[in-house]
Amino acid sequence: MNNNYNKLHSSRSGDTPVTSFRVSNDHSNPPPPPPPSSSHRRILLISFFSILLITASTVSAVVLVHSRITTSTESHFPHNKPTQAISRACSLTLYPSLCISSLLSAPGSLSADVHDLVHISLNLTLQHLTKALYSTSQIPISQISNDPLAQSAYEDCMELLNDAVEAFSLSLFSTTATNHDVMTWLSAALTYHDTCTDGFSDVADPVKDQITAKLSDLSEMISNSLAIFSGFGGGDLPVENRRRRRLMESDEQWLAEENNGDGDFPRWVSGKDRRLLAAPISSIQADIVVAKDGSGKFKTVAEAIAAAPSSSSRRIVIYIKAGKYEEENLKVGRKKTNLMFVGDGKGITVISGGKSVYDKVTTFRTATFAGSGTGLILRDMTFENTAGPNKHQAVALRLSADHTVVFRSNVIGYQDTLYVHSNRQFFRECDIYGTIDFIFGNAAVVFQSCNIYARKPMSGQKNTITAQDRKDPNQNTGISIHACKIIATGDLQASKGSFPTYLGRPWKLYSRVVYMVSSLGDHIHPRGWLEWQGSFALDTLYYGEYMNSGPSAAVGQRVKWPGYRVITSAIEATKFTVGQFIYGSSWLPSTGVSFSAGLSTN
Secondary structure, eight states: OOHHHHHHHOTTOSSOOOSSSOOOOOOSSOOOOOOOOHHHHHHHHHHHHHHHHHHHHHHHHHHHHHHHOOSOOGGGSOTTSOOHHHHHHHTTSSOHHHHHHHHHTSTTGGGOOHHHHHHHHHHHHHHHHHHHHHHHHTSOGGGSOSOHHHHHHHHHHHHHHHHHHHHHHHHHHOSSOOHHHHHHHHHHHHHHHHHHHHTTTTOOSHHHHHHHHHTTTHHHHHHHHHHHIIIIIOTTHHHHHHHHHTTTSOHHHHHHHHTOSOSSSOTBSOHHHHHHHHSOGGGOOOSEEEOTTSOSSBSSHHHHHHHSOSSOSSOEEEEEOSEEEEOTTEEEOTTOOSEEEEOSSTTTEEEEEOOOGGGSOOGGGGOSEEEOSTTOEEESOEEEEOSOGGGOOOOSEEEOOTTEEEESOEEEOSTTOEEEOSSEEEEESOEEEESEEEEEEOOEEEEESOEEEEOOOSTTOOEEEEEEOOOSTTOOOEEEEESOEEEEOHHHHTTGGGSOEEEEOOSSTTOEEEEESOEEOTTBOTTOOOOSSTTTTTTTOEEEEESOBSTTOOOTTSOOOTTEEEOOOHHHHHTTSHHHHSOSSSBTGGGOOOOOSSSOOO
């Protein structure tokens, strides 16, 4: 396939992209649309009852808010004019007119203060989300054409809208959530919506217009809720308050306090999980064993995932013995929580698939292994997509699970190898291989002590390591690459002059990536970073480099974009460490994977 295809049909190609997620239409005899599946019917019923539940909860919550107001009554306010509290809250948003009109429609809002408006805003958006999910689920399958891409995009939307409803429900009703948790879940909900609509970018099907109509104003409402919560619901105040108290302290004092920990993984990993991750494989007592030779309970990984309990509050260990498991589209769904997959080592236990956008599915659906269930841990394994560079987007590993840990594992592919889709993720001592945008997505993710390998791409292509898609300035997401080695594979090293490699390019408007205390090989272009298209996002992105080393660490020839900066303050750099960027609660220390919470890697 020549590079003209790559320019026209790939959102993250090696050259300047034109649109998102473009694939060719070369299937002359596509299969007929499938009959309604049991999962689709289940989604429809769940979404219907969700509307009843959420609507009831919303009414109750708004009534409770209203009953607490003891100052003015609604009769004192003109109903066509926002109160000072509404104006103040909506002034923080990107879409203030929609914010004002939606809040004015809510019972109790005219008497609410800004803190009550946080709750009202979340409730209104959850209602809107749930109705969008239900109305989308009612689209008859028969109305979707024979185009497999349209069918794939539709199924993506059903899954992603469900996930968005769950994220908002957690934000409203979790009794243990921190401000950082809520910011993470609201940020994820906006990402779920965007992935849904992105999947339809190249679909020529009437269902696209139907879904667009049903999702009208939804992205803007989620964005507004995120902004209002960030401003008045707490946002990241625990970290900010600590930072403010230390503004007059030296960087050395700051770092000494940040790194005064136990030297283990970030705080959100339990003691039991720490021990599991540190333990020799031979000593681990697995709940489920998978072996190709029949010596385990199951011969396939898919059977093990299906057999794992749903909504588990305890750690479920699935041990996958040595072998190559060629199983495409494995999925750990949202209900499969606290699963830990343990293999016999990199290159020894291999999960392999070859699906790509050439199979007329969305990039989201190409993943060899996908995980959405909270508390997912992957250890001592290889995940690969064997589609090859000529098949363009082909994901080896896609992760949307909050509190994900990937430890001592390989992720191997070419374009779009690793989809760090959403929520909080941590990678330690992993090897990641690819060519174009091979670490992409909108999680809050830290890579620590990893080897990141750029491979030789197709003729005429450029390598880009990251494509981060933070769409909204209030999302607490980004890619932090800390104490890693940025390396060229042997075939690229031999021809690196013909294939420039860049640290990243901005997929969305507020793209955010930092490289800190990492070694940059001589294959990295002196400019460091690559434009997405023209001047798009160059003044709104956040790209930073801090105290890197190696042949390409010199920053004298770097891009001069307004959003790029050479970070000189340890306080600024520390914002992107494990201890602050994905700290959340106590989830990392419990996994047992060693980590550095601060900038020091000792």
